Each structure stands twice: as structure tokens, then as C-alpha cells.
Amino acid sequence: MGGRNRSVIPDQVPRRQGPRQGSPIAEDLGSADLAVVGAGIVGLAYALAAARAGLSVVVLDREARANSASVRSFGVVTVTGQAPGETWRRARRSREVWAEVAPRAGIPILQRGLVLACRREEALAVAEQFVAGPMGAGCRLFSPREMEDFGVFAPGLAGGLHSPHELRVEPREALPRLAAWLETEHGVRFLWRTHVREVAPPVIETSGGRLRAAHAVVCPANDFLSLFPEAIERHGPVRCKLSMLRLPDPGWLLPASVMSDLGLVRYQGYAGLPGVPMLRARLEAEQADALADGIHLIAVQSADGSLVVGDSHHYGDTPDPFMDAAVEARILEEARSVLRLPSDARPVERWIGEYPSARVPAFIAAPLPTVRVVMVTSGTGMSTAFALAEEALADLVGLPAPVLAA
Template sequence: MNTINQTDIIVVGAGIVGMAHALAAAKRGYKVTVFERNSYAVGASIRNFGMIWPIGQPQSKLRQRALKSREIWKQVAPKAGFHLNQCGSLHLAYREDELAVLQEFVKSEKDNSDVALLSPSEVTAKSHALKSDGLLGGLWSATEMIVDPREAVKKLPSLLNREYGIEFHFSTVVTNIEYSNLIAAGEKWKANKHIFVCSGADFETLYPDVYQKSNITKVKLQMMRTIPQPDNFRIGTSLCGGLTLTHYSAFNDCPSLPALKDRISIETPHFPEWGIHVMVSQNSAGELIIGDSHEHGLNPEPFDKAEINQYILDYLKTFVRVPSLEIAETWHGVYAKLPGKTEFIAHPESGVTIVNALSGAGMTLSFGLAEEVVTNLQESMNLVAVG
């Protein structure tokens, strides 16, 4: 370890959070090096719907962060060569309490031309995959997009290397950081400007004492993928049932939400017990991605529960009608979450920033968050230089 490799910015982790920070730094002229312990990112970044989902974020800096991320996704997708579907989304109401929440939400978004409350006929015109019986209406939002996360996360490193000179070291484990030095696969590296640690759910390895004091936890979700839909059937847009209104913070201020939650807890207590809400997206291959559930704890159970998947499928069938629900694949993902927060940012030592716990919204928020974090870092470094 006599030779010291040097770079400006080091990023630990090549999931979507790590790559977003690498991109934000490289766009500002820094030489960036990324280390990933696996041959490619295999964590939460590839185990999700692929939804870029601004509608789930409240009207605040979080919505703006999501919209900024959306713009960056639109920029990188054609360059990297992965499919991006600007399909929008529908939240559906089959019960009066669900419709009440949607009405209240749309009223609160009166200045947002991207959302609208649709009649049943207008809803079914958006998607031929919906059951019209009992449908009361739906919330249309134009801002949501879909990528296949497995494809996107594998193709982004090539783009970032080609366009921005970002150097990736896969199958390379970072075992020690003492700024400005870092040990990766037994080799010594020096970061002349900064180190970002974006290790996702694998947060026990680096700065474990920081995480231990943070109250961070993990969330396990179960998901499924169907075979490609026959005859090129497309659902048209991403679809959500009324359960989803209880999941995203964008709906938290709707006065009718507590009554909706109470009704769900009484009628179907297994939904809140397992943190189930039901959404479906469709990738470019025609496969439906269906989920999900949420189990909290630092040591998630490695064994998936068949009854959870069945609960999800049974609920999906109450509002979706598609040619095939034959399941080709099931899996679970695990992401880091800091209760009550939308992200965890810490500075365990000078020159090092931890960015983690985007709470299941990494595809939606990472690019926008990275722009904020790196801009703030650049401003602070400039102030230091001037001083």
C-alpha cells in the first residue's frame, strides 16, 4: 500500500444515491471515483417499481426535489440507452372515503396544472386495465415516469464514465476511511476534496457508531413481476388503489385521511399490519411490477411470506383487469429509513458526508437531493478557499 491513488471526490456505493452524487460532482468539474462492493448495485436501487413519483411528495422542497430529479432522469435516459416512460399516474377511488381524500388533495393543489380529479369515464379512458364497476373517480397526475431499475442502474455507469469521466471500481470493498484517505480492496486512495458514503441498507460497515446513534432502521418490502402481457397489452399509466393514499406523505394533510385509515384498520387489519399498499407499473418488456409491503426492523426476516403476496394480488384484482397475472418472479428489497425524516445526512468527520435513508424514494429524490448536497458542499469549499 505504498502507492496512493488520488482523485477529487470519492463516492462509496454505486446505487442510485451514490451515482446521483457522482453525477452532481462531475458536472461541477470534479474528478470522481466510485467504489461498489458488488459487481453491480444489487440493493434497493434495482428492487423497486422503477417509479419516479413526484405526486407522493408534499408541496414543499421535497416536491421540487422530485421534479428536479425527474428532469435529470429525462436527460440521462436517452444518453444511457434505457427506456423511460412518461406515463403519469392514477390514484383510484372505489369508496366514498377514498374519493373524499382525492377531492381534498386536488383542492389543496389548485395551482398545480399537472393534477386533476377525473370522472369514472375519464379515468377508464386513461387505462383499459381498470375495473369500472364501483369506480367513483381518480386522481390523474402527469408527472410520474417509469424506468426499469435493473436496466437503468446497469447502464448508468457507462454513461457517467463516457460523458463525465467518472471512474467506477466494482467488486471493490471500502474497509476504512480516515479523511482524506480511504482503503479500498487493500489499496490506499486519497480524496483531495470530499468523500460521500452512500451505502444504503449496508450501513454497518463504515461509521457504525454514527448510524447506531441515529435511530436508523431498515424496511423490507415484498414485490412481484408478471410475465410479459399477451398481445402487447399495456396498462397505459401507473395505477394505485385507495390503500396508497395512506402511504405517501403528500396526502397527510387531507382531513378525510384519518377516517380512511380507521376504516381500513377495521375491515382489513392485515394491510396496516404488514404496511401494504398496492401499486402496479409496467416496464418496456410488458411485464407488470406489483407491490408492496413494509416490515420495519434492523434485522429483516430473510424469508418472504406467501400470504403477503396473496394479500397484494387479491387487492390488485379489485381494481385491475389484465390478460395475465401469472407471476414470473418474486423478491424482497431492503432500504434504510430514519423514522420521521426524508433522508439521513451526517458528517462523521471533516471531509466526509454520509447520505442515506431516502426511505424508499431513492428513484424519485436522489438526483435532486444530490444537486442540493453537492451545491452546498461546493459553496462551503469556496468559502474556505476564500477565507
């Protein structure tokens, strides 16, 4: 992981700010080939794809910096376990883009790969079946002894599944640094604290004035009502609430991002394997409460040594903003069953993550010929946004469609 920086708070943010509330209205905000509404990872992915295609780009966001789903996530670019077909192909392509862009934008890769720690023999059986299949290319199994030799995993595990494909960045740093790099290296213009009232190219009406743009992409995250609500409602998204924790430095380094048995029954990439029903039956007998709370373990490590651990999944039109102590206890119980955590380890930070969820992993709506509304509705924004943006931008502005691996 390299040297440990005690801070995980970004030390740089994009410089240009939109008009502040109460400031004089700027009547003319200039023009661009593409206006992107939303500066989360999906919006930034579109800005990158458009800039690489030679288009001028303006990104608008109502906040002073990215503050929603993208920066509240684990920052794992997950390939292994993604749903077969389109999502898996997008994840592999997005991983390629992250590997290329991160060093150029000054974004450290803090972990590489994934270790899925198998607590039960039924979980190891699923892992064996996955490695033997077409989506298991490059993956391998770890024996119980190999897991012990890492010095970070709890004793008594049945084994593990290792994937070399994953990358992990610190999202609180990665998003502002990616935006700053897009501005300085690609000429993308950012208008922060700017509310978009209407998108009707060639005119974009905002709280700061009027922007002219030939095309627009709206990336609304969990805002289903401000722009094109009818187009969004057709897909029936709801909001998914996540419980997230940070634990103090345990005194050791993770070899990779970590998951556990619960992930094997949640991720769609494993769903069709013959051993999954037996694993699910045992989990329902032993961890029914965790399944009911949508818990599956993800543990990653920040540059200061602290661990980000989670998460749970609760769905609704308006999830409450409160963290349940019982849910937190179940997340910690799963983490302690997999990792050698100090007995006195207690959360030093808590937060609620949130993303849109729907029947499909992502959707692209076309409410107007020159507008696309894009929403990743499966919690895979960090993992798939770059590829999704390349595809949708090609359709919007008439570029050749990108070719994804089979």
C-alpha cells in the same frame, strides 16, 4: 411504451472492474477530487453532480454491479404524494434531472404520469381535496367512465386521480446504463468488487489498495456498521423489507404507473387532508390485514409487457429473507381489485426489496469536515437522490447552493 423487448435484464454494465478476491493488491489506486462509496442511485447521483461541477470522481462498490435497493425497486420517480416541503421540492428537481439524463444515457422512460385508482368514495374525496390544494397543480380527476375507457382498470371504481409528473424507468437497466454513461461521457471511474475499509481523506483504504481523494461521500444503503456507524446510529435507521412480484403480460398497456386507495393513507403528501381519517377508518374495517402488512399498491409495466406489482413493508434490524404467501395474496387481491388481470395470472418472479427507514426521509451526516454520510431513509431514493446530491455536494465542496422550487 414503444416496442416490446422480451428481456428486462440490462445488456450493458460498467466495464471497469476492481481487483478480484485473491488477486495481487494494487497499492496505488490513483487520486480524485471526490470518492463516492456505493454505486446505488444515491452514489450515482453524487457522481453526476460532482462531474457536472468539474470534479474528478471515483465510485467504489463492494459488488460487481448495483445489486441492492435501487435495482429492486419499481423505478418510479414519484412526485405526487411526496411529503410537503423539502421532499416534494427534491422530487420535482430530481424528476427534471431524470428527464434530462435518461435519453442521454440510453434509459427508456417506460411510463409517464400516475393514475391513483379510487375504489371507494372516501378515496375519491381525498383525491378531490388534493387536486384543489397547492400540491395538486397539474393533476386532475378521472370519472368512473373515464377509468373504464382505459380498458385496463377493474369495473366499479369510484374514479381516479391523474398526475402528469411521474416518470418510470426499469431500474435493472437504468442503474448500469447510468453508470456506463457517467464513465464514458463524464470520465467517472468505477472500482467494482472493492471493499472500502476506512475513509479518512486524503486517504481511502480499500481491499484493492489506497485511493487518494480530497473529499468523500459514503452512501451505505442498508449497511449501518462498516463505515461511521456512530454517525448513522444517531438517526436510528432500521431495515424495511418489501415483497415484490412480477406478473406475465396481461395483454394490455398501462397508461401510467398505478396506485390505489391504500397509497392515500401511506404517502405523507396526503396525510393532512381532511378526508384521510374517514378513508383510514373504512380501510381499517375492510383491509386491516393489508394495513398491518404495510401494503399499498404500485403497478408498473416493463418493456416486455410484464407487470411489476407490490408491495408490503415490514421493519426490523434484520428482517428475515422469507416471503409470506399470505402477504403476497393480499398484494394480488388489491391488484385484482384495481386492474383487469387475467384470472389465471400468477407471479413469474418474486424478490425481496429492502431500504433503510428512519424518522426522517433522508439525512446527511458530517463525521469529518471532508466526509458526508448520506442515507435516504424513506424509500424515495429514485425520486429524490439527484436533488439531495446537488444540495449536499454544494455544502461539502463549497459550491453555490442549488435553488429548489417553492
